[in-house]
Each structure stands twice: as structure tokens, then as C-alpha cells.
Amino acid sequence: MLPLPNLDDRTFEQLVQEARQLIPTIFAEWTDENTHDPGMTLLEMLAWHVEMQQYQLNRISDSHDRKFLRLLGEMPRDVQPASTSVSISKSPYPMYIPYGTLLWVRDLPFETIRPFTALPDFQQRITLRSNNGVQLIEEDMASGRTVIYPFGETATRGASVTLTLEKALPPSLPLSLWMELDGQEPLHRIPARYRQFTPSGQIEWSYWHTFTAEDRRGKSETLEGEQGQELADEQGNNQGNELTNRQELVSQQEQASQKQQVSESQQEQDMAAIGEWRLLPLERDETYSLHQSGPILFSIPKDAVQVKEIKATLIDGYYNDPPRIRRLIWNEVFARQGQTLCISVCFDGKTSADGEEPLIVLEHGLFLQSELTVQFETEAGWIDQPTSDYMVNFTDELVSLQFQEGVQLPVGALSIRVIASSSSFANKRLLGTGTGISGQQYMLPVQPLLADTLQLQVGNWHAERQEMVWQDWERVFDFDESYEDSLHYVIDQEAGVIRFSDSVYGAVPPRTVQPNIRIINYRIGTGAAGNVMADTIHELDYFNIPLQVTNLFPAYGGTEAETVQDALERAKGAMMQPKCAVTVADIEQRVWEIPGLRLVRVKAISGFNPKWQQASKVAAGHIAIVVVPYSKEAEPHPSEGVIRTIKTHLEPYRLLTTTMHIIAPAYIKVTIRAILVVHPRYEGREEEVRQMLSEWLQPYNSTINSNRQLEQGWSFGKSVHKSDVFNQLHQVAGVQYIQDLWLISEGSQAYTDEGGDIHIPPNGLVVSGVHDIEFIVATY
Secondary structure (H helix, E strand, C coil): CCCCCCCCCCCHHHHHHHHHHHHHHHCCCCCCCCCCCHHHHHHHHHHHHHHHHHHHHHCCCHHHHHHHHHHCCCCCCCCECCEEEEEEECCCCCEEECECCEEEECCEEEEECCCEEECCCCCEEEEEEECCEEEEECCCCCCCCCCECCCCCCCCCCCEEEEEEEEEECECCCEEEEEEECCCCCCCCCCCCCCCCCCCEEEEEEEEEECCHHHHHHHHHHHHHHHHHHHHHHHHHHHHCCCCCHHHHHHHHHHHHHHHHHHHHHHHHHHHCCEEEEECCEEEECCCCCCCCEEEEECECCCCCCEEEEEEEEEEECCCCCCCEEEEEECEEEEEECEEEEEEEEECCECCCCCCCCCEEECEHHHHCCCEEEEEECCCCEEECCHHHEEEEEECCEEEEEECCCCCCCECCCCEEEEEECCCCHHHCEEECCCCCCCCEEECCCCCECHHHCEEEEEEEECCCCEEEEEEEEECCCCCCCCCCCCEEEEECCCCEEEECCCCCCCCCCCCCCCCEEEEEEEECCCHHHCCCCCCCCEEECCCCCCEEEECCCCECCECCCCHHHHHHHHHHHHHCCCCCCCHHHHHHHHHCCCCCCEEEEEEEECCCCCCCCCCCCCCCEEEEEEEECCCCCCCCCCHHHHHHHHHHHHHHCCCCCEEEEECCEEEEEEEEEEEEECHHHCCCHHHHHHHHHHHCCCEEEEECCCCCEEECCCCCCCECHHHHHHHHHCCCCEEEEEEEEEEEECCCCEECCCCCEECCCCEEEEECCCEEEEEECCC
């Protein structure tokens, strides 16, 4: 550990002497430096004050800084492991891979964060259906060399993309399909399970279900019943019509007979059908309806037969920028750097005393290769259960826990716990035996520990039960807010120890005759070292099965543990950028921070109510937020999903009595008609002038800045002055002078004054019309 600097390194006399030496350079007229001079008295007083400050500053340690951070609601952050996306291929058959499966980059471990199924390699065909017709894609979409519009270039409702696979997808197993968009990533990625984002387009996934014999029989009976009812209704109507003559009755009977023949023919066609589209339930859509790259996670229903086709259909909404897919990859899974040495998972118990036994499925890879410890939660604490009370079942590569008959299961949520540890860590789980005295500390068994994953239990011998009862203890950063009975501990990463308190500020582990401090969750990992390059993860530790593995992208997010000084600097920066929405600048910043949106312009206007006819009138308590989404359209309007997402995100920041309006800009089309006198050498270049004016009169430019945002275009509410147009035209090479100029506007909220200038509302943006430029060649 580096020694702390000595801040109190100057005496009072040294400070006075340094100040006296600065007098000639700061104030040359000050020549009397004797003790009786009032200025010298003030100088000595300030020197004394500086000396006291240095003394106090020299006494502030890291412990004090941690307390200051705590007052600001901050603490130094722990090591954060890196993450990346991994693709697996060359599987000989559909293979279930549990979460927690180890991957390796030399000696650096990664773990999958969810279970998935590695499918065998197969060919696939893509069918695109939109208002432009049907298009077949047979190129390899995993290579990234082909870009498709899944719902067409306009993304109209009813458009669909169908994936036809060479082999059937296995039912009841977790599947993953990664979709990478073509340069359409939002500024801030939408985190998993984020509920405040409303997609602009709503996508429905379905699968093609092949009819079984039972399905065919059921469908046949349904058709016969419907046709019989139609025929009976028609005959009933014929019989009830007493005023109809015989001829009409015969004619109706003939029509009914013809209809019956048509129905029978239709029935034969329906019976010849081999299946139907059925809704595919998704576990999670991390693309959020193709608003970012990511996987869709799903399972084929158990009763589905030979599912070789899945389809995505745009059923509602629209996209400002229709999605483009450049890669489709099966067998994708996220992996996080680190290795789990011990894991505990809690499951719900019975819902009532006479309820059914809960289904306990153990998904982590450690449960496949280690002995288990099962605990029940009681009023006294957690009780270990004997191994004879339960059995582990291995079915379809899944691990489940089943209890023997007669075992009294606990009632309540998360009242059953299952613990597993690796074979190398099993004998390190017990940290030691409590002494009942203050200041106990125990060494961490394996480093480097990911501190936020550590979970401890401390046991106490229960005299009545004649067994050990375990209590969960909680990690804290210090014992300042701990009470006598608080079950708290502190991790000192630098010293590599776990510390307990003094029984005044926090409880201490009780004294027992056998080890009673044990680990139930433990994960090791590193920080920045886990940020490996793409295509570097190639080893998979799964029963020595030769699978091909690669990480699609560089790993990201790995950071080292924050020092106290780093945390202080971060806290200072956070104080300079408060998370509030008081000023219009605050509101605009909150909108830019919303994940999943691709915006190019945001403008908050205070005192503006878009429902009022007079835009110049101040509307107290109203704030309009004008949003321009990224789009290839000339006049982009935010979709309903964008508006709802912004409203949901801003609601917690909204001041009381304030009404926020999320609106589109009022686009004002401006057309310029000009007669220019030009040099003879520049004759015939009118199109260059039109292009210059079109680029100038735009809501935003196409240039992307360093913040991945498009450069600003025309300012909101800025009037179009003839003088500005004159200035732009005079910059054109070859223009001698401007003979005449007219400005023409299109838009109900704009008006032209006597001087020909166009004035637009505060939420207005200018778009370019088709300009009429006439050149007159100058004569000399």
C-alpha cells in the first residue's frame, strides 16, 4: 500500500516567509514589512489559518473519505466483470447447455448466464412478405454479407419474415436466435427486462404447427358442424317463408345444394391442409421488437410437431426507420467473465399446508457435477435436510429435485434453498468456528473475489432441536448503521479478509464447538483483464464434447475496483450533473438518456401548449418537448411508441402541477425563388444553388458528431430572413448580384411579414421546398 502524503509539511514561520517574498511581485507599493504594520498582522493571521487547515487535512484518512462518500449516497464500486456474446456450432444433436457452463480464454474463465440449446448446423431459407411482394433469401445470414428488410422498406402492417429450417426445432428446450441490425443501434442500449420502453412496432412471433391425426379429426368435426348448421339455418329460412312461391323455393333449394357442394369442396381443401400458424410464446425479446441487436429467447411448445418454420409479423405500429437485419445467428448466449465456485438458489415452497409439491429445476452447471445441500426455512432459521429426504433426477439433460414421501415441506415463497459447490471448493466453504468475541476476521479462501456475489451463513446450536440453525448474514461497507443484533460483515479486499463487528455495532458469530461460519455463494473474477478481443473464446468445458465456440464481439464492461479517490471524483461529477428536470436543459438531457431511442433533435419549450391556437401566448405550467426521430422521411414524426416511452421516462421527474406535451415539430416548407446575375463562366449551374439551399434549409444534417448524434440543423422557431438568404446566395461562386428574391412558405402556423421574412412558431422547423433559381448571365 502506498504511503499517504504528509500535507502538514510547512510551519507557521515558513508560511509567513513565503508570503513576505510574494509582496514585491503582487503589490510593489507595499514597502513597510515591519511587525507594527496592519497588513503584516493580517498576513500572519492568514498564515495561521492555512497552517490549521493543513493540520486538519493531514488528519483525513480513507476512512473519513468513505464517510463523506456515504453522506453523498455513494461508495467505491466493486470489480465489475466483462461480458460478451458467444456463439456455439458443430453440435452433433440438439444439446442442452446449462447456465454457468465454463468457457475459457487460456486461463481466464467465462460463464454462460442462461441455459440454451446448441442446435446442429443446418441450412435455412428466409421468405419476406410485404406490400412489395414475396422475396426469397437463401444466402448465409450468419456471415453478415447480406442485409434484409424483414418487413419491407416501408414496414407496413401485415408484413412478415419467415424462417424455414432444414431440421425441426426441438420442443420444450430453451432456444436463442440472435439478430444483428445494420447500423441501427440506439445511443443507449435497452437493458434486459426494461419495462419503460414501448416499441414503435409490435411484432408477433408464430410457428408452423403440423397437424397430427387427432388434429385432423377435430378439424373435420368442426367443419362438418359448421356446414350442417349453415344448411339447417338456410332450410329453416326456406320453410318459414310461406309467401315464397314454388318456383322460388325450388331455386333456393338448388342454390343450397350448390352451396353444399362448394362447402364439401372447401372441406376437402381444408382437410388437405397440413398445419396452421400458432402463436409462439417468447421468454424474452431482447431486441424489443427489432429496436436493437439482440436475441429472442423462446421454447417450442411441447405438443408441437416437426416445427421447421417460425415467422415474425408486424401487427401494429410503424417504424421511423424500418429495421434492417444483417446477421441471424442461432445458438447465441451471453457469457460473463468469472467462475462460480459455490452457488445457492432459493425456490418457493408449498402454497399451503396441503398444497402440491413444488417443481424444483436446477439450471446451473454446478448442480450437474457436485453434491447438494438442501435447506428449509423455519421460524428459527435455515435447517439442513438429510440427504435421505430428497433425490436428484436427471431427465432430458435437466436436473430436478424431488422429495421423498412424508417429508414436511415448508410453506411460503423462497423457503427452500439448494446449495452446490465445485469439488475444488467444497473443503473451503467452512471459514472457521465462531469465538463469540468482537473483531473476528477470517481469510478469503480464493482470490480475486467478486465481492457482490459473496453470501455467508453463520450457525448456532439450537438446544431444543439438537441441530445447527443457520442465519443469512449481510455484507455492508461499514458498521456505522449497524445495531447490536444486526447480522452484518465487511469485506476487506486489500487485506483479503472478512471482518465481523464488536457486538455493539453489529452482531458477532457465536461460540460453538464445530465450524459455524460457511459460504453459500462465491464467485471469482477479474475486471479490465476480461475485456478480451472478438473471436478469442474457443474453449468450452462441457463433458469434453467437441463444440466450436467463438465470441461474436469484444468483451466489454470489465472494470477494476474503484479507489476512494476515484469514487470521490465520480461523486463530484454526479453532483455537477444532477438527475432532475427543472430547467429545459435538464429535460432535454433526460430525454437524451432514454435507452432504445434514436433521436436527432430534442427541444423543450417552457410555457408552450400545442393545443392553443396562439403560439406566442405563454401557457403557465405547460412544457412542450419537441422530438425529431431519426428517419429517412423528409418530415419525421415520432411514433406512438416513442411518445409513450418519453412520457413514461419523464413522469418521475415531472414537477407537480406541470403538464408535459411530447409533440412532433411543426414543419414549415420554405421555397426560394431567386433571379441571380452570374459570371458567364458559371452559366448553367442552377442545380448547385438549389442543392446548397436544400442542405441549408433542413431540420437536421446528416453529419454524425463524436457523441453519435447528428449535427444540428435549422434552429427551432428561427425565422427565415431574406437577409440570411441573401448572405447564402452571395457565397455561391460566380454570383455577381441578386436581382430579385421571393420567399414562399407552406404551413398553417407560419406567416410572412411586410418585408418578406417568414416567421415560424417556437416548435417549428424549416424543410426545403423545390427552389426556383434563374440565372442571368452578366454582360460586360
